[in-house]
Amino acid sequence: MGLSYEETRQKRVEENKKRLDELNLLHLSLSLNNLSPKSSPMKKVGKPKTVEKKMVAVRRSARVASNPAPVYVEVGLPRIYSPRKSYGVARRDLSDRVYATEEERAYTIDEAEKLESKLKEEGFPTLIRPMLPSHTSGGFWLGVPSDFCRSSMPRDDGVVTLVDEEGEEFPTVYLARKKGLSGGWKGFAQSHELVDGDAVIFQRIKPSVLKVYIIRASGLETSED
Secondary structure, three states: OOOOHHHHHHHHHHHHHHHHHHHOHHHHHHHHHHOOOOOOOOOOOOOOOOOOOOOOOOOOOOOOOOOOOOOOOOOOOOOOOOOOOOOOOOOOOOOOOOOOOHHHHHHHHHHHHHHHHHHHHHOOOEEEEEOOHHHHOOOOOEEOOHHHHHHHOOOOOEEEEEEOOOOOEEEEEEEOOOOEEOOOHHHHHHHOOOOOOOEEEEEEEEOOEEEEEEEOOOHHHHHHO
16 A cells, blocks of 8 residues: 655655764754854054154264364355445436437447457457346346456456446456356446446456446437537
């Protein structure tokens, strides 16, 4: 007589239970559940190190230890200020004229060359510099040609004294590498009311001393009269 469905199902359940008991899967499953997951190792971040600052005395040689500590200062050329002084020349109204005319420039250069020919008889080197706006306003920088620098100007930076026609002296700073007059030239230009179009003749009478003669552009009006 064949088994009923219920009896067959119960028999299979008992067989499966018996197999599980033989494999001991129940105990294995319980043991796995009791294990706690391992955390992945993490790099510990340490606290930043603080560097203690200490004042340390500078070690000095025993030979100079008894001397006072040296004081280092920047050594440079002197800062030169020239007093602003009027020499009786009426300041011209430049409100309606910024640049000199070509006629004025030609006039001053021609007159400067005439004076230079007479000065050369004295045997001193000379240089004519027509004035431009950069020489008489704004930057107040006077460049000097290279040939005159080589023959008549100091080889190194230093003070060059300008002597006007009245014998007044004006110290200026000469920059050998840049080949020009810097500090002090502004005071000279303003004191003598130099403007665009004037011509200046420099005559080297001594080392680092230049005699200065000025031909003014306003002289053209006088010569025409």
